Amino acid sequence: MEEKNNKEKIAEESVQSDENTVAEEANNKELEIKKEETTVEQESAEAEKIVETAEQKEAAESTKELATQEDSEQKQTAKKKDSKSEESEQEEKENGRYKVIAKLEPNLWTYGSPVLFEKGTLERDQVSNINRLSLIFTNIYEEKEIRDLYITIYADDGEGNVEQINHSYLAMGQEYLASKGKAAKITIKNENAVKFIIKIDKVVFVDGSVWTKKDAVLESAGEMEDVEVFAQAKTKDYEDNYISGMEEVQKDDSASIGNGIEILKRIAWYKNSKELIKTAHKKYDIAVKNEERKQASENRRANRQKDVKKKYMTALIAVGVIIAIVAIVIVAFFIPNKKYKNAENCLRTRSTHRQ
The missing domain is CATH 2.60.40 (Immunoglobulin-like)
Structure with a gap:
């Protein structure tokens, strides 16, 4: 009897366990279905968001294109208005007051x-x-x-x-x-x-x-075509002249300094050209005086050399004259003396023959 009761209990527990397992499996399936539904909903929501974003981007791009087109049209309209205004102004000038x-x-x-x-x-x-x-x-x-x-x-x-x-x-x-x-x-x-x-x-x-x-x-x-290009070209020209003039006035000879002054005069208003010109004029005067003194010294040296050469030539001429005089004297003395001796010998010879 007791054994029968145990078997019944075991059977009941087995049935209960099977029921619990079935219930658990059912719950798990239910949860899986809910998860799948949630995933589908999320994917659907994300898809909707993507579609909405794409639509928004498309709308934004479309709006931007429209705005750009409108802006372009406005600019064209403004240009037309300006053109018409200029034409109108010109027409008014020609036909009006x-x-x-x-x-x-x-x-x-x-x-x-x-x-x-x-x-x-x-x-x-x-x-x-x-x-x-x-x-x-x-x-x-x-x-x-x-x-x-x-x-x-x-x-x-x-x-x-x-x-x-x-x-x-x-x-x-x-x-x-x-x-x-x-x-x-x-x-x-x-x-x-x-x-x-x-x-x-x-x-x-x-x-x-x-x-x-x-x-x-x-x-x-x-x-x-472009005024700015012209302006920049002229500014470069002024700068080049400024540098060239400044380099010339920094030299020591008056010719270079004078050339630098003339260059800077053409752009006297540019940078500190006026100050450079004033300083260069003083330097030019000093250079001229130094060159004049140097030239005078060279002239004196050249004159002294000329004087020495002149004196030397005078001395040479004097010596030459003396030599010439001596030669003349010698010639004048020896030639007559020789003739006299020859004549004397000739007379002696004749006298001997007569005897």
């Missing part, structure tokens, strides 16, 4: 000038019947900012009538490559004037230094 009479040669300049006159336009105010000249000029000197500009304009009508106009542009604060002058209109009283000569009187920089040049009459430097 102001009429363009003449245009000056482009890029007027003189060697060393820190200012380049790029454009010049002569207009006639058809309301007031007054001619006016506008000049657009650019600072091409990188080292300094221009404060004031003083010029003289000669307006010639070709019939001997020349009008002189003094004009100044003040307190400009004109930086390197900045252009000025568009707003300034210079009245030309000579209505028939069509030829204009412009001379720069002086350029004053913001630091108070001044650029001047004798007869600084402007001439056309020709057409230019």
